[in-house]
Amino acid sequence: MSSSVLEYENSRNPFVVNQQSMDRYLQIAALRVLVDENIRNRAEQLEQEGVKAIDALHVACAEASQSDYFITCDKRLINRGQNLSITVINPNNFIFEVENDNKSN
Template sequence: MKLLSHVHKSVKIQKKELRRAKQLKEIGFKPFDATHIACSESGMSDIFLTTDDKLLKLSRRMRTELNVNVANPLSWFMEVV
C-alpha cells in the first residue's frame, strides 16, 4: 500500500497553527505534539498517526477538543485493511 502517494499537502507553521498549538499545550499536550496536531488539523488530515502511548492516551481523553482523529498506526492499518 503506497500511503505516501496520497499525501498532497504540506502545512507551514504560521500564527494560526501557533495559536492552536498554544491552546493544545494549555490542555496538557507537550509543545512538539501540540504543534504537530495543530498542523495536522490545519491541513485537514483524516488521521494523525503516532506510536506515543502517552499522546494516544491524552488524545483519547481530549478527543472532543481535537479536530483530527489520533490513532496508533498498526491499529489504524488493521481497521483500514
C-alpha cells in the same frame, strides 16, 4: 502531508542516513503545511491541555491540513488526543481500521 515542524524535527536527527530517508518521504508529500499564527495559537491551546510543545505543533498542523488521522506511537499523545477533531491512532490500529473500512466497502 508534510509540515515545517516535521522538517525541523528531522533536521535535528543525529542519524544522517535516517534524516536523509525521512527527507525523501517529506519531499513526496502531496501537501506541506507551514506554521502560521493560527497553528501557533492552536498549538498553545493544546499545550494548555497537557500536550507537549512539539507534539502540539504536529497535531495543529495535521488539523490545519484537515487530515483524518494523526498516526503516532506515543501512547500519552494517543490518550490525550481522544477529544480532538482528528483521530490520533497508533500505526497498527490505523492499518486495522483502514483494512476493515476497505472490507466493508
